[in-house]
Structures are given as C-alpha cells and as structure tokens.
Amino acid sequence: MKIEVFAILKEYFDKEFEIKDPLKTVEELRAHLALLNPASSNVLKICRFAVHDxxxxxxxxxxGNDSVVVIPPSSGG
Amino acid sequence: MTAWLLSHQAAEVNMEYITSKDLDLVALLQQSHHPSAGAVVLFSGDVRNNNVGKMVDYLEYEAHTSMASKMIESILSDARKRWSLNIAIAQHRTGKVRITESAVVVITASAHRAEAYAANRYIIDRIKHEAPIWKCEFFTDGTKEWGGNCNCHKDTGNINKHIYEFEEIL
Incomplete structure (x- = not known):
C-alpha cells in the first residue's frame, strides 16, 4: 500500500513510500510505522489516518491497493 | 438585485479554501457586504514575530488540500445551520507567510453582531483544531519547528475530541 505523510512526520519518513507487508488494519499500520522508525512513535500515537480523503x-x-494518508494533529491558523 | 445575489452565491460556492496566494482581505471584505446584514466580522490570523520566547522569521504552512477544503466547507455549512448567516467564508494560506501577513481569514455576516461574532469564532476554532493544516515556524536563530499542534487529546484522551474556545463563551 502507498503511504503519504505530512508535516512533522516528514522528519521521520519519506513524504511518500510503499509498504509491501500484509497489514490488515490501521492499528497494525500504526504499529508497523513505529517499528520502522521508533523515534516517530509518540507522534504516530496522536495521528489520524485517512483513506480516499x-x-x-x-x-x-x-x-494492498489502499493509499493511506497519515495526518498529525492540526496546527493551522 | 438578482445579479447581485447571483454573484454572491458564486463567490461563496467558488471559494478556494486553501491557497498559496496572498489572502486579499480587502477584496474579500468588499464581497461580504449584504443588504440583510447589519454586522460583518472579519478575523485575520496574522503571523506574529514571536512565539514561546523566540523571534520568528516567517512561517510555512502545509495542508492536505482536498481534505482541508472539504473540512472547511463542512465547518462553514455547520455554522450556517447553527446561526442565521448571510455570509460565511474562510480561506487558509499554504507556503511561506511572512510576519504581519494573514495566514487565515474568516468572514461572517448576519443581521446582528452577536451571531456574526459567535459564528466567526466557531469557524476559526474548528479550522484550527480539525483541518489538516500545519505550520512550521522558522526562527531568526536559524532553527525551525513544526509547532502549535492541537494538544486537546492530552485533556480529552481522544484525538478526535477537542476543547474549543467558542464553547467557553456560549
């Protein structure tokens, strides 16, 4: 599946990358990303995930065909 | 009158909620006068030169444009259901925004000021807490930081539950 990250997560991951592992749920994906880069785990805990906007x-x-977006807490305005 | 109404509806419908161009507050305000409205409130979120004791050089905003646009549209729609508004518009910048420039603008118009003020505050609060938009602060000492995150989850225990300023005054 394709992963796209934003804002502070770009300090831990490429902006867009692909994961081949057979992950079944968002919960598994969150844990998998934290394993890929343990320094990101505190941020990942408070991120929301989105599919198809x-x-x-x-x-x-x-x-496997999903494009998943990882959304850190908002800091607009 | 008819032409005026049509142009106004078009202005709201075609609103670009997220833009990399400078926010034209004067033009937006000019479009926000309405014959039934006795009150127009414009909020501009300006970039200031300091934060947490450090001097800020400029900010850079990033957004998930399609999601943020849908969300702003839905927030404006919720505000229109909650209050009787003649005008409700909002625009947020992306890219580099310099000190004193506007990063976000919300304009509301209604018959009387109470509704325009309340709706305006509701809209900006929800945009700040919920819309997928982020700022990166670039300080004059050369450091940078993704900052000002919504921290409501620390109090609510839920990343989807927020504490809004507008709830304190309603």
Missing part, C-alpha cells in the same frame, strides 16, 4: 478508525480494514 476520509478519516478512518483504528479497526479499518486495509487492502
């Missing part, structure tokens, strides 16, 4: 919950079922 919609936020998805931790139990959301991922497929």
């Amino acid at each position: 919609e936020f998805v919950a931790d139990h959301y079922q991922l497929t």
Whole structure:
C-alpha cells in the first residue's frame, strides 16, 4: 500500500513510500510505522489516518491497493 | 438585485479554501457586504514575530488540500445551520507567510453582531483544531519547528475530541 505523510512526520519518513507487508488494519499500520522508525512513535500515537480523503478508525480494514494518508494533529491558523 | 445575489452565491460556492496566494482581505471584505446584514466580522490570523520566547522569521504552512477544503466547507455549512448567516467564508494560506501577513481569514455576516461574532469564532476554532493544516515556524536563530499542534487529546484522551474556545463563551 502507498503511504503519504505530512508535516512533522516528514522528519521521520519519506513524504511518500510503499509498504509491501500484509497489514490488515490501521492499528497494525500504526504499529508497523513505529517499528520502522521508533523515534516517530509518540507522534504516530496522536495521528489520524485517512483513506480516499476520509478519516478512518483504528479497526479499518486495509487492502494492498489502499493509499493511506497519515495526518498529525492540526496546527493551522 | 438578482445579479447581485447571483454573484454572491458564486463567490461563496467558488471559494478556494486553501491557497498559496496572498489572502486579499480587502477584496474579500468588499464581497461580504449584504443588504440583510447589519454586522460583518472579519478575523485575520496574522503571523506574529514571536512565539514561546523566540523571534520568528516567517512561517510555512502545509495542508492536505482536498481534505482541508472539504473540512472547511463542512465547518462553514455547520455554522450556517447553527446561526442565521448571510455570509460565511474562510480561506487558509499554504507556503511561506511572512510576519504581519494573514495566514487565515474568516468572514461572517448576519443581521446582528452577536451571531456574526459567535459564528466567526466557531469557524476559526474548528479550522484550527480539525483541518489538516500545519505550520512550521522558522526562527531568526536559524532553527525551525513544526509547532502549535492541537494538544486537546492530552485533556480529552481522544484525538478526535477537542476543547474549543467558542464553547467557553456560549
């Protein structure tokens, strides 16, 4: 699946990258990303995930074709 | 009158919620006068030269444009349901925004000022807490920091639950 990250997460990951591991849920993806770069785990804990421009919950079922966006807490304004 | 109404509807519908261009506050305000509105409130979130005791050189904003646009549209729509508004518009900058420039603008217009003020505060609060938009602060000492994150989860225990300023005054 394709992963895209924003803002502070770009200090831990490439802006866009691919994950081949068969991850079933957003919860598994969050844990997997934290393993890839342990320094990012505190930020990942408070990130929201989105698929097709919609936020998805931790139990959301991922497929290999999904493009997943990782959204850190907002800091606009 | 008809032409005026049509142009106004078009201005709201075609609003670009996220833009890399300078926010034209004067032009936006000019579009926000309405014959039924006795109150127009314009909030501009300006970039200031200091934060947490450090001198700020400039800010850079990043957004997930499609999601942030949909979210701002939905926030404006919620505000229109909650208050009787003649005008409700918002625009947020991306890219480099310099000191004294506007990073975000919200304009509300209604018959009386109470509604325009309340709706304006509601809209900016929700944009700041919920929209996928981030600022990176570039300080004059050469350091930078992704900053000002919404920290509500520390109090609410839920990354989707926020504490809004507008709730304190309603």
